[in-house]
Amino acid sequence: MKDTLKRFFKIDERHSNLKTEMIAGITTFMTMAYILVVQPALMVGNAPSLIDVNGILITKEAIVVTCAVVSGLITLLMACYANLPFALATGMGSNALFGGMLVNGEISFGGIMSMTLISGSIFLLLTLFGIRDLIVKTIPSNLKIAIGTAIGFYVAYLGFKNSGIGTFVNGISRGDFTQPSVYLALLGLIIIAVLTAKKVTGAILIGILVVTVLGIPLGVTTVPESLFKVPSFEGLSNVVFQFDWKSVLTWSAVPLIFTAFCGDFFSTLGTILGVGAKAGMLDEKGNFPDIQKPFLVDAIGTCVGACTGNTVITTFVESSAGVEAGGRTVFASVITALIFFAMVLFSPLVLMIPNAATGPALIFVGFLMVQGIKNIDFSDFTEAFGPFAMIMFTIFTGSIAGGISSGIIAHVLIKTLTGHYKEVHPFLYILCIPLVCYFIF
Template identity: 35%
Template structure:
């Protein structure tokens, strides 16, 4: 067995061993396992069955991470993107009005296009066409969007007729009797953010997962003490695990093979596909390069070998995710935890994949975790993505203004797609008017995308 693993993963060549790789895989799993709780709660907002989404999340992450480990021999993992799942649920389904079945079809088409880009030089053409400032802004904007989803889901941010949005009023909740549901949920979510932040500041491994579990535990204590009173009709469910069905694995039937291609000719459908494509491409490539750099896997020119295999694995996994009933996948930034622990090969990935399969038996626990416990995870993920804006030259209006518009448009319009569209339009217009030197920075594809997005606003 050891000799076979040695040959398959080239452990000695990477300066590692089986024990180190397994420990790195376990570390990564502890760090990223929170998606098993967060993803079902987010996608359930679109009308999808949370149990089926939980199973699909574990299965898709297993398949994608195995593909990544075997096709590249890198310690990366593939799982549902916490930015794109929010886009899927809140923009595609709730805002644009598409059913989740149509949303899955869009994810499948995006995966197919991504696959075509991955096996041709078009991937470089598309990726290089977008200026670096907008790539960074897309990452940061998705972070803002994800954080807003967390704040809204926990009830910390509420609608307000006078100012559009506002903070939850605890004083009013005490007066009208809603504190035992909405009020305590907000308090617990805020406590969860503080706890997770403290854990992160102390560099505790698995800080996000631990933050979720501690916040959930506090919720259980509050429910048992009568401080938190479940009200399913109002969206406040019991936080106690339901063992009425034992430790059975939730069925995939409600979401499996439910893709609806009836809107494939709609311009809005195309916009959704393009938004997912750009976000997936930039997020995947950026994470690959960043994580590979941390692992010392880049060559002397700063390039990463087997990039094609990584992108193919990502595209295939997104298509598989759509078939099983899940949002698009990405290379998770949490793989950095395993890399820090010494992970250097695909054996780390395989270890993570196996852990996700085993987690299927723990569905009653993961499905009982409430939104107020997962909200801190979304907020922390958003926080971690905001650092991308530090790479933007805001002293240069031609670079800074489009990046600013792109980033803030995502949370303000509640749409990743709108942020990308507006950012590209502003970039082309501003640089076109700035003189010959700036016009040279605009690629032909940027012109084409700007025209396409302008037409979108005129037609839709």
């Protein structure tokens, strides 16, 4: 059985082993497990359920179940079709945008799913016609490197924010260091760093588990009454294939669809290039071979997600945690997918993992990813200004889509205004039009 798995997943060919791949798959899930808690919280709010403007009852339990199932299915598709150790789930950004409007009664749940489906369909068409691949290849090498670096800073930002080590409400400042959760997060970061320095396999996962256990007596980790719970399927019919096409036939829907599309596109682009660079999957020109395959999976994921009551499905930057843990084959993604499926029954386990445990893991992964900044060529200012803007905007706005869009616009502007306009690919000029609209809307 063991030899069969190794041959099927080509584990020896990628110089890995079953144990390492399993740890990588588990690590990826542990760092992105928060989405199963955050997604229903953003879409429904603090209460267990809400009734939208069309009188449809939306429950957190239904969102959790569909989110877990779809995340598992699309991650499995990424493994089987694209042959990549990447995991997918509902991406941060569009869920916060749409969820806030849903909770405030500004839009119906069906309207959100309709807009998400349109966004995913556009994504799918661009992928099938090869336009997404063209967009990637027309981006200069310096910008591609900066994308991975910017993603690294964003991952670290999430870690600081989620763990409470830093606060980002009224400017950037230190968190409340009187809280035990903050001390545990710092301890987790130290544990991960020391174990990594000693080349211990699964250092990130070990750090997460240790902090989770230590958080029990300190009241940081909440132990559920039961680790097993059969979900209630009562509310699933209200979120599956729930569309409200009337909401789309308004001018206000245009910027919302565009925002969802841009957020999905650049988040996926940044993640694939960033995580791919960390895994050594880019070619000598900084391109990702067969990039249309993960793009296609991502586009299909968004369409399937919309049909099952989920906002934009995207490739998660947290996949880098699994790659850093040694994941190089699709077996890691299969493990991640299976755990997502299991969470339908063992959802209480997800609630048990505190931010104090996942936060330091994200900070450490961010540190590892920003090391790519050393490969940016700073000898030509017109080539370096775009990457600088991209990284700074990502850091200080906390937005991957905004940061990457800013970097591309800055690159085109500096080249054009200094007389180097011929060095810019014509497609970049066209791309800047919707990017500018993205900021305006």
